[in-house]
Amino acid sequence: MVKNEVKTTCSYCGVGCGIIVKKDNNNKVIVEGDKYHPVNKGMLCSKGRNLHYVVNDTSDRILYPEMRWSRSHPRERVSWDDGLDRAASVFKSIIKKHGPDSVGFYVSGQSLTEEYYIANKLTKGFLGTNNIDTNSRLCMSSAVVGYKKAFGEDSVPISYADIELADTFLITGANPAWCHPILFRRLEKHKEENPDVQIIVVDPRKTDTASFADLHLQILPGTDVILYNAIGRRLYERGLIDEDFINNYTEGFAAYKEQVFATKISKAAKLCGIDEKDIKKAADIIGLSKGFISMWAMGLNQSVVGVNKNVALLNLSLITGQVGKPGSGPFSLTGQPNAMGGREVGGMANLLAVHKDLMNEEHRREVAQFWGVDEINPKPGLTATEMFDALESGKMKAVWIACTNPLVSLPNTHRIEKAMKNAKFVVVQDISYKSDTVEYADLVLPAAGWLEKEGTMTNSERRISYLPKEIDAPGEARPDAEIFCDFAQRMGFRGFNYSSSEEIYDEYCAMTKGTNIDVSYLNYDRLKNEGTFQWPVNEYRHEGTPRLFQDKVFYTPSKKAIFNIATTTENTSIQPTPDYPLILTTGRVRDQWHTMTKTGKVSRLKTHYPKPVLEINPVDAYLNKIKDGDITEIHSENGSVRVRAKVTETIKKGVVFLPMHWGKQLQNDLNRANNLTNTHVDPISKEPDFKFTTVSVSKYTKP
Numbered sequence: 001m002v003k004n005e006v007k008t009t010c011s012y013c014g015v016g017c018g019i020i021v022k023k024d025n026n027n028k029v030i031v032e033g034d035k036y037h038p039v040n041k042g043m044l045c046s047k048g049r050n051l052h053y054v055v056n057d058t059s060d061r062i063l064y065p066e067m068r069w070s071r072s073h074p075r076e077r078v079s080w081d082d083g084l085d086r087a088a089s090v091f092k093s094i095i096k097k098h099g100p101d102s103v104g105f106y107v108s109g110q111s112l113t114e115e116y117y118i119a120n121k122l123t124k125g126f127l128g129t130n131n132i133d134t135n136s137r138l139c140m141s142s143a144v145v146g147y148k149k150a151f152g153e154d155s156v157p158i159s160y161a162d163i164e165l166a167d168t169f170l171i172t173g174a175n176p177a178w179c180h181p182i183l184f185r186r187l188e189k190h191k192e193e194n195p196d197v198q199i200i201v202v203d204p205r206k207t208d209t210a211s212f213a214d215l216h217l218q219i220l221p222g223t224d225v226i227l228y229n230a231i232g233r234r235l236y237e238r239g240l241i242d243e244d245f246i247n248n249y250t251e252g253f254a255a256y257k258e259q260v261f262a263t264k265i266s267k268a269a270k271l272c273g274i275d276e277k278d279i280k281k282a283a284d285i286i287g288l289s290k291g292f293i294s295m296w297a298m299g300l301n302q303s304v305v306g307v308n309k310n311v312a313l314l315n316l317s318l319i320t321g322q323v324g325k326p327g328s329g330p331f332s333l334t335g336q337p338n339a340m341g342g343r344e345v346g347g348m349a350n351l352l353a354v355h356k357d358l359m360n361e362e363h364r365r366e367v368a369q370f371w372g373v374d375e376i377n378p379k380p381g382l383t384a385t386e387m388f389d390a391l392e393s394g395k396m397k398a399v400w401i402a403c404t405n406p407l408v409s410l411p412n413t414h415r416i417e418k419a420m421k422n423a424k425f426v427v428v429q430d431i432s433y434k435s436d437t438v439e440y441a442d443l444v445l446p447a448a449g450w451l452e453k454e455g456t457m458t459n460s461e462r463r464i465s466y467l468p469k470e471i472d473a474p475g476e477a478r479p480d481a482e483i484f485c486d487f488a489q490r491m492g493f494r495g496f497n498y499s500s501s502e503e504i505y506d507e508y509c510a511m512t513k514g515t516n517i518d519v520s521y522l523n524y525d526r527l528k529n530e531g532t533f534q535w536p537v538n539e540y541r542h543e544g545t546p547r548l549f550q551d552k553v554f555y556t557p558s559k560k561a562i563f564n565i566a567t568t569t570e571n572t573s574i575q576p577t578p579d580y581p582l583i584l585t586t587g588r589v590r591d592q593w594h595t596m597t598k599t600g601k602v603s604r605l606k607t608h609y610p611k612p613v614l615e616i617n618p619v620d621a622y623l624n625k626i627k628d629g630d631i632t633e634i635h636s637e638n639g640s641v642r643v644r645a646k647v648t649e650t651i652k653k654g655v656v657f658l659p660m661h662w663g664k665q666l667q668n669d670l671n672r673a674n675n676l677t678n679t680h681v682d683p684i685s686k687e688p689d690f691k692f693t694t695v696s697v698s699k700y701t702k703p
């Protein structure tokens with residue numbers, strides 16, 4: 001590495017690619033893939049390759065704190081002292097009058113682990129409420145529950161290196177060709193070199209990932225549990241199960257067997273809208289494989305039955321004994337760069353740091369003792385959507401939103417707008433004015449971005465990396481952890497006078513000691529000098545742990561993995577009606593990231609999918625008198641969207657698709673997919689039902 005180079009990690013998706021950052025003669029940042037990084041081996045996708053544009057263009061950046069003294073006045077520039085003093089004074093007064101549960105923090109899977117840790121310590125340890133949730137609630141919370149139910153803890157068992165060791169992949173509810181491109185490139189290369197590798201894709205859309213598959217099961221949205229149970233039944237009937245593993249290392253098989261035998265495969269095929277022979281074929285491929293990996297993302301998780309889908313899928317790894325072996329295991333694909341790190345520090349309303357359980361009195365006592373506080377409130381906090389419901393109803397009075405844009409990303413946007421207007425005090429801490437959420441802030445705090453602060457992140461395979469500060473933040477922007485600590489001290493809390501991010505990280509590492517995510521043998525020096533590590537990194541595993549459960553000892557009380565049966569095999573989403581006959585599913589496009597506050601600045605990233613379009617099957621287009629390129633109006637019970645139609649065979653009849661990235665700042669609010677989406681959530685994970693909203697579609701005619 002030459003003198004002016006630094007190594008860091010991409011700030012976009014959970015793949016966590018290694019990046020080399022340099023500066024050109026004009027002191028502008030240049031990026032390239034790190035060819036020695038174990039994740040990407042030099043490769044970068046379109047988003048990662050263009051990160052330097054985002055860093056070098058500061059025209060959209062929030063440079064100074066801004067505040068308004070009342071809603072009838074515009075915001076004006078204020079000093080950090082004035083802004084944070086006012087925030088502390090408002091929070092104190094609201095808590096005094098309405099109790100600690102009247103305030104909350106809504107944070108992000110893009111925050112660094114240190115920032116996440118401090119925000120949680122502040123809220124759960126010192127403010128006395130568990131009202132801190134994260135936008136990771138929108139993508140991974142169903143998977144978290146699934147892992148906890150099956151393995152006893154939220155633990156992704158495998159590594160990317162297992163991809164090259166597997167021969168069968170079931171990719172379901174995910175389009176890694178677009179959303180996890182470097183991971184997908186590794187899979188493509190593996191198949192190119194090993195033509196016997198089999199790829200099965202489950203998706204109502206024929207995505208680029210599905211086009212690459214050996215078998216595409218184009219199911220109807222919401223029928224996943226029925227499909228996985230039918231596969232489980234076929235595996236059993238053909239004797240393609242691992243009896244030794246089931247008998248010695250699992251619990252709950254009898255009940256599972258009863259559930260999978262409750263539905264005939266022929267009936268399951270009908271319910272899923274696919275051929276019976278394809279279900280059997282998928283089961284036979286999985287059952288005969290030597291190394292079976294399932295990969296999934298939001299297509300599974302974002303559902304009212306997201307947990308059921310997860311447990312039904314995890315059962316396929318258990319019935320075949322494909323866990324804890326090289327080239328096998330379930331593998332949730334994390335969307336955000338540090339969603340995993342957030343889960344480690346307890347970054348959700350129902351979690352505590354270091355995978356401790358909020359509902360466990362002993363765990364609460366341990367965490368309280370570590371932070372030097374009397375107690376942790378036993379009441380679970382409000383989750384993402386619940387928090388905005390509480391703002392709308394007036395139960396919650398103040399919210400602090402950091403590094404996320406709920407005005408575009410949360411379901412039923414009009415309700416979020418109402419909630420923000422109804423809140424007594426809104427703090428938005430972010431980097432860019434391109435966030436629609438800034439408009440509703442009483443106090444805007446400028447945050448430092450990627451390369452402007454140091455800290456750590458954990459990618460989808462439990463790999464922790466260090467991200468250095470390489471450039472100064474523009475204006476008066478400050479690192480998020482520093483802002484939270486400053487606020488905490490103004491609230492009068494002790495334990496927040498850290499001198500560096502490293503000190504925060506060391507505190508977190510000390511807290512992990514003796515837990516299943518123990519990283520007590522890791523510190524900034526090792527991360528800077530030796531590279532990345534997969535947790536746990538403890539006294540027995542100095543070099544980290546690429547694969548969990550190799551000893552077949554799980555984190556459940558019995559040490560066995562658990563077959564969980566779905567509480568219902570059917571989808572409980574609101575079903576189509578004559579008024580709203582089509583099912584809307586939302587998702588991502590290849591070159592955009594979340595609400596486009598960063599990728600939306602890069603012209604070359606706009607060419608692939610320049611504007612949001614409605615993907616509609618030719619039969620549905622014909623029935624609704626829509627031609628390719630027509631402007632359509634899409635209506636649901638929650639609102640409407642107006643975009644052009646793309647008539648395409650790639651989407652299943654009865655289903656339409658909209659990308660979720662576009663918001664008001666970037667186009668207009670008629671492009672915002674979440675105008676339409678419903679507010680239903682999975683009853684356990686509280687993850688929203690983004691993949692199933694009933695809508696009507698018609699050609700738009702000017703009034």
Ligand code: SF4
Nearest residue numbers: 010012013017045048
């Ligand atoms: Fe960044 Fe993800 Fe692309 Fe890698 S695959 S470069 S982490 S966006």
